[in-house]
Amino acid sequence: MVAAPSSDRLASVPARRVFSRRWNRALRRYRSTEFTWMLLLGLLTVVIGAGMYQFVGIVPVSALIIPMVMANSVLGPRSLPWFVVFVLGVMVVVVAATAEEALDGRRVGGIVVAFLVGLVILVSSFRRSQLGVAGARGESMLVDLRDRITKQGLIPKLPDAWYAESVTRSAGASSFAGDFMVGSLSRDGSRFQVVVVDVSGKGEQAGTRSLLLSGAFGGLLGAMPPAEFLPAANDYLLRQDWLEGFATAVHLSVALDTGEFEIRSAGHPPAVQMKAGSGRWAVHESEGPILGLMPDAEFKAVCGRLNHGDALLMFTDGLVETPTRDISLGIDKLLGQGERLLRSGFEKGAVRLINQSPAVNDDRALFLLHRR
Template identity: 60%
Template sequence: MTAWPARLSEVVPRRNRTLTWLLALTLAITALLLIWPGTAPLTGLIVPLLLGSLLLGPRQLPWFVVAVMLALMLAIARQPSLSPRTVLAITILYLLCFIVLVTSFRRSQLGVAGVLGESMLVDLRDRILSQGTATDLPGGWLLESALRSAGGTPFAGDFVVSTRPRRTGRLELVVVDVSGKGEQAGTRALQLSGAFGGLLGALPPGDFLAAANDYLLRQNWDEGFATAVHLSLDPTTGEFEVRNAGHPPAAQLEAGSGRWTVHQAEGPILGLIEDADFTVVAGVLRPGDALLLYTDGMVETRARDVELGIDRMLGQADQLLRGEFEGGADRLVDALGSHNDDRALVLVHRRRA
């Protein structure tokens, strides 16, 4: 039993095995078309063509499409008659072959098959989402993040990155809103999330936004700007610092008074001007307090400006977070904001002893 896979690997290299099986399937369907030309449907060749577009790499796919087209030519020559319906089916098949060829040329820029390329994007998306929640905070803390993209697509221009450098033990977290929305901003978000994740854990809190600004300026993107809010929190004492780069301000719930305080730190949008300065707002999260960091999709719509949106968000937070902070980030994101814009929110809560 073990000799068969070894012999198969010698005859057909692993990288060509999928192509071999697809060619065998194409030959089998072509044989049926040649034996029973009036009965077997020409559209049967769509099956290997579709599978090839999903499974073959950009180097193999064009040659496989040519093979399918040759098989189709042989099958056409055996047709007893060419009715208008048959001509239409042939036209559609050749059109599909052309579409797959164009797709293979576009994939050559990435160099991977369709299914593999999609899995790579999904993996990158999952990495972005996983960077948003630090799992090693002390038991007295709750950290939640929620993200929704415009139109409900898996990719968004809003993202969250968090880390706890071993040398300080602090929570370093940044909420970023990349220019654009949905898939248009998703590719830039993929790149920035990795870069910001490296900067966030390697630099002192006061240097992060300046370094992020320099990084964006070096990219020379047509829409090369982003807004961000950076939180640096000491989980032991509850002391925190917030720095802002053209982003909606952080909001703190003071459990003692039940009131919300908006922390208006100032700073320019990232990627627009060099040598930018970012002011800092310092505070303390005491037991029972909470802090909200969010993007403008949560508070801004065409019919409402940011200030009114913040007031509405805090009013909803009073209701949705009353007595229960678990799952609060998801509840707030689902209840607020525009579904035509990306939305992200981070909830940091210090539990009572």
């Protein structure tokens, strides 16, 4: 027969557990909400207000701008307006209580500046309410989007007999660009595919569309036969029904064991191949309409072979076209630079080539594939 536990233990143990669970739940809730920041910034506001009241003329009215600016970075659009009203209310109360002692032009100027800063923060908060996140969280989301675009543009590791390199530069040194590339290696490692895309627009204007397209094209690239990739990408763009929903692209599919390749283009600058035997460049012109403009588009393939020592370049028009120069002249200039630069080796050749191109207000992307 087992002795029953005492009634005191039965009562005390559940009570401790219930209290511990409630305490941990409250901590998690406060960490996940803005309560802690509201409390800290509220205390800071009260301390500054008390300093303004106690040390008139020493603590300026503009000191209350500090908690408002901090709140603009950490509080969400729902609680930020109420906090700004609270700060301005503290300022009004303190100024009214000390108006007889010191209310000169300098103090009035500080009050006006504080109200203007609060107004700017309120306006930005109302605009931010469409997104529903605070300033720091919104910035972290943009950083995450940028990192995802960069990660999707990474070229998979190829066999030792092959060297691949990709470089993307955005207009105005922005972290977002309308040019991107996506690579895919088959499961058995026998076929490599890459697509270089130029979305309409540039910089931040095309950054959101390029993010969406890079994810969609990355899924299509590894899941569909090479001949069906561009038609599927074209259908996807047509379904989006964007006002500026067109894009150009060049698609490469190469068998890594034989070096045989197929190139298909959708209104994109042609790919170029440097043949090690002759040391000359061959331009592979392939026909195809721009993506997102017409349904049931057909894309003809240009076939070739990469022998040992050969190299293949694919790029966007920002690298070869300027407002004062035709694209054909830009391609000739790029090939001349490539012939000189690549004599010293293909390692980091794409970076050296894109650094030699003139700085223009357009996104640029370059892909280099070399068979050792």
